[in-house]
Amino acid sequence: MLKSSLALFLKDVYSELRTRYAINALVMFIIVTISVILFSIGNEKISDFLTGGLFWVVIFFSAMSGLSRGFVSEEERGTVMTLQLTAKSSVVFTGKLFFNLILGFSMNILIALLYAVVFDTFRISSLGIFVCIFILGNIGLAVSSTLIAAIISKANSKGTLYPVLSFPILLPLMMILVDLTKSCMGGVILQEVMVEIAILVCYDIIMLAASYLLFEFIWEY
Amino acid sequence: MSFVIVAGFCFPIVPVPAHWYQFPLIPGLEEKARIIFFHVPTAWLTVIAFFFSTYFSAKYLRNKDWQDDIKAYASAQIGMVFCILATITGSVWAKFNWGSFWNWDPRETSIFALLLIYGALFALRSALDNEEKRAQLSAVYNLISFITVPFFIFIMPRIMTGLHPGSAGDEGGSGPIVNFKMNGNMRIIFFASLIAFTILYYWIYQISSRTLILIEKNNRKLIEE
Numbered sequence: 001m002l003k004s005s006l007a008l009f010l011k012d013v014y015s016e017l018r019t020r021y022a023i024n025a026l027v028m029f030i031i032v033t034i035s036v037i038l039f040s041i042g043n044e045k046i047s048d049f050l051t052g053g054l055f056w057v058v059i060f061f062s063a064m065s066g067l068s069r070g071f072v073s074e075e076e077r078g079t080v081m082t083l084q085l086t087a088k089s090s091v092v093f094t095g096k097l098f099f100n101l102i103l104g105f106s107m108n109i110l111i112a113l114l115y116a117v118v119f120d121t122f123r124i125s126s127l128g129i130f131v132c133i134f135i136l137g138n139i140g141l142a143v144s145s146t147l148i149a150a151i152i153s154k155a156n157s158k159g160t161l162y163p164v165l166s167f168p169i170l171l172p173l174m175m176i177l178v179d180l181t182k183s184c185m186g187g188v189i190l191q192e193v194m195v196e197i198a199i200l201v202c203y204d205i206i207m208l209a210a211s212y213l214l215f216e217f218i219w220e221y
Numbered sequence: 222m223s224f225v226i227v228a229g230f231c232f233p234i235v236p237v238p239a240h241w242y243q244f245p246l247i248p249g250l251e252e253k254a255r256i257i258f259f260h261v262p263t264a265w266l267t268v269i270a271f272f273f274s275t276y277f278s279a280k281y282l283r284n285k286d287w288q289d290d291i292k293a294y295a296s297a298q299i300g301m302v303f304c305i306l307a308t309i310t311g312s313v314w315a316k317f318n319w320g321s322f323w324n325w326d327p328r329e330t331s332i333f334a335l336l337l338i339y340g341a342l343f344a345l346r347s348a349l350d351n352e353e354k355r356a357q358l359s360a361v362y363n364l365i366s367f368i369t370v371p372f373f374i375f376i377m378p379r380i381m382t383g384l385h386p387g388s389a390g391d392e393g394g395s396g397p398i399v400n401f402k403m404n405g406n407m408r409i410i411f412f413a414s415l416i417a418f419t420i421l422y423y424w425i426y427q428i429s430s431r432t433l434i435l436i437e438k439n440n441r442k443l444i445e446e
Contacts, residue, residue, distance in 0.1 A: 147365065151358050155348040165345060168338040169365060172372035175330075203372065210368050214361050217282055 001091055008087065008095030012070060013102075022073075026066045026103075030111055033058050034118060051122040052181040055115055056174055059108055059141070064163040066107060067145040070096045071153035089219040090212060093146070097211075100142045100149075108138055125187030129197075133184070136200040137177045140207060144169050147211045150218045173203055258410060260314055262418035263307040264332070269422055270300030271335070275367040278360035288434055290356035293363065294346070295430035299422060301339050308332055331373035338366040 016022055037054055074080050083092060112134070115122055124130045148166045152158050180196050277293035280286075311329070312322045323329060345362055349355035 151345070151362060154354055154358060155345060156350070157348050161344060161348055165341045165362065168334050168341055169369055171334050171337075172369055199372070206368060210365060214364060217357055217361050220357070 001088070001094070004087060005091045005094035005098065008083075008092065009098040012095065012099040015073075016069075022066065022069045022103075026062065026107060027110070029065050030058070030062050030107065030114065033061060034111075034114055038118060046121065048121045048123075048185060049182050051115075051119045052185050053178050055111070055122065055181065056178050058111055058115070060170070060174065061163075062107055062111060063104060063141055063145055064166060067100050067104060067142065068149040068152060068158065068162050069103075070099050070146065071149045072158055075153045084219065089216045092219060093150075093211065093215045096150075097142065097146050100146045101139065104138050104142045104145075108134070122185075124184050126184050126189070129188065129190060129193060130181070130184040133177060133180045133197065133200060136197070136204060137173065140173045140200065140204045141170065143204065143207045143211055144173070147207070147215065147218075150215060154218070169207075173200070176200060176203075258414045260307060260310040261411070262414045263303050263310060265415055266418045266422045267300050267304045267307055267332075267335070269419060270296050270303060270426070271339070271367075273426070274300060275363050278363040281356060281360045282364075287352070287356060287437070290360065291433045291437055292430045293360065295433050296426055297339055297342060297363070298429065299425050301336075301343070303422075304332065304335055304339065308336065327373070334369075334373055338369075342366070 037058070074083060087095075145166055148162065148169065152161045152165060155161055176196055176199055180193060180200075183193055274293045274296040277289045277296060281289040281293060311332070315324060315329075316322045342359060342362055346355055346359050349358060
């Protein structure tokens with residue numbers, strides 16, 4: 001099963017690298033979003049913690065524009081039927097999840113780097129914990145958005161519907177992440193934020209389990 | 222139901238209850254306590270309606286019976302209406318008790334998320350043409366959104382400080398369990414109101430799900446002819 005999902009993942013990577021449509025567009029999207037924030041702030045002095053919140057806003061919208069690619073492109077190219085015939089639903093989901101994880105990680109690392117360069121006030125005091133929540137948050141984001149992407153790829157008006165459907169599901173994750181980022185910027189020790197990190201792990205595991213259970217029903221049609 | 226309405230509006234609230242029809246005074250609430258007989262049961266009805274909606278969605282995924290999908294849809298509609306009502310009554314109550322219409326305390330945040338979830342569900346339903354596909358995908362979305370509910374009910378109140386009873390700022394204890402500060406007859410009216418709203422839900426649900434099923438059957442007949 002792992003082997004075939006790896007093959008599916010590689011197929012997605014190759015077809016993405018061949019056109020570079022999504023990657024180019026995403027990099028530009030990230031730059032545009034960050035410049036919109038920069039221009040809207042202008043010369044105003046914004047508080048340190050606000051940049052922590054805005055950081056996740058940028059991540060959320062880039063994820064919403066990029067992570068639906070996996071399923072939507074299958075639907076657009078009309079290759080869904082082939083995939084349905086050749087692979088089991090869990091294999092398809094694992095492959096797409098890998099792809100979204102890699103795409104999400106590279107996207108968010110780029111955002112984090114750009115963000116740290118552009119904003120002087122975005123300084124993380126406890127870097128270790130931040131890296132930890134960054135990874136956990138990315139996993140949660142990738143899992144939920146992959147599942148929602150599978151749903152919206154079957155619907156009309158895909159682009160608009162995607163953030164609408166994802167936001168309530170991602171809301172608990174986002175709230176905890178913003179909260180944790182704030183405390184990381186202020187500087188904390190691991191003991192203080194143990195409960196929040198446990199919640200993040202819970203969210204990731206619950207969403208992953210639910211995705212595997214429910215994906216079968218989405219994929220049938 | 223009507224008894225609850227009459228009692229909720231008309232029974233006077235006095236500091237020391239002398240007669241059976243008088244309510245004791247709750248410190249910090251005073252006359253405003255009346256709305257508890259409507260606001261809390263509305264929220265309760267919302268929870269029941271969404272719970273049944275999820276139940277029928279799960280049942281649909283099991284049996285693929287289109288009537289279950291209609292039932293889930295009908296229940297979600299009722300839930301949405303009462304969710305809006307609970308938000309409005311709660312907002313009015315918050316204005317007079319806590320000073321502003323909206324404070325982003327954990328309960329308010331979670332009811333806002335509920336509105337978003339079911340708004341998204343209806344948006345999804347309208348974006349799908351094929352009936353079976355619509356039933357299937359909205360059932361799946363209903364189940365996904367249902368599993369985020371524990372995060373709002375049990376975890377959010379512990380992280381954020383809140384104003385409702387049972388949240389982290391409350392000295393009575395943090396957690397979903399709420400200490401009742403009501404007395405005797407007040408409690409009777411309160412639970413009578415809960416029961417009345419449950420029956421109200423059942424009644425509306427019966428009517429709307431039957432109508433929707435009849436409309437659907439009629440449509441199918443028309444298509445066959």
